[in-house]
Amino acid sequence: MSQTLPPQPRMSSADRRESILRAATAVFGAKGYAGATTDDVAKAAEVSQPYVVRLFGSKQQLFLAVLERAVARLSSGFRAAIAGPDEARADRMGRAYIELVAERGLLQVISSAFLLGGDPVIGPVARRLFSGVWQLLREEAGFGPDEARDFMANGMLINTIVGLRMMNDEGDPSADELFAVCLPESADLLISSIPGTDDDW
Numbered sequence: 001m002s003q004t005l006p007p008q009p010r011m012s013s014a015d016r017r018e019s020i021l022r023a024a025t026a027v028f029g030a031k032g033y034a035g036a037t038t039d040d041v042a043k044a045a046e047v048s049q050p051y052v053v054r055l056f057g058s059k060q061q062l063f064l065a066v067l068e069r070a071v072a073r074l075s076s077g078f079r080a081a082i083a084g085p086d087e088a089r090a091d092r093m094g095r096a097y098i099e100l101v102a103e104r105g106l107l108q109v110i111s112s113a114f115l116l117g118g119d120p121v122i123g124p125v126a127r128r129l130f131s132g133v134w135q136l137l138r139e140e141a142g143f144g145p146d147e148a149r150d151f152m153a154n155g156m157l158i159n160t161i162v163g164l165r166m167m168n169d170e171g172d173p174s175a176d177e178l179f180a181v182c183l184p185e186s187a188d189l190l191i192s193s194i195p196g197t198d199d200d201w
Helices: 013-035 036-043 047-054 059-082 089-102 105-111 121-139 145-164 173-184 186-195
Strands: none
Touching: 013 036, 013 047, 013 059, 013 105, 036 059, 047 059, 059 089, 059 105, 059 121, 059 145, 089 105, 089 145, 089 186, 105 121, 105 145, 121 145, 145 173
């Protein structure tokens, strides 16, 4: 006699929303804002497309929610690193940034948003969030202007390496030199976290 499995608990609306945002982060990270659709997100989240639209209203509003969440996660990681000893604070914050690679698409979403400054809706939000990160570095982390500039520049370099999936070129002399100079303590973490060029995000 076969056993009847107990019914699975229903996901709360908050958990369902978070699940969709995580799926949308991966989709937007892989396809970009222009290339992604709400149908892509619905399939990745295993919900119906009308449900996604009902919850977020439009692809644009969904992207904004994904972006706000991504930068909130970034800021949370930075603040956790800031809370430790002053020694090696910048190194801890840098590692916190790289660890965001573990959520597929998150760094790519942030990078892609910073290229949409001309969009009348997304642009102002992206500028506000970018300025907010600068303010966090200056006021909460206590970075001077030059240190904050260098830290953000290194973050953009990491975004480029992730977006290009350059870890797949490990062994190429130019790529190896780039990793050794720019990411001397983080290359192994990126290699283990970034999918291959043939993998889906």
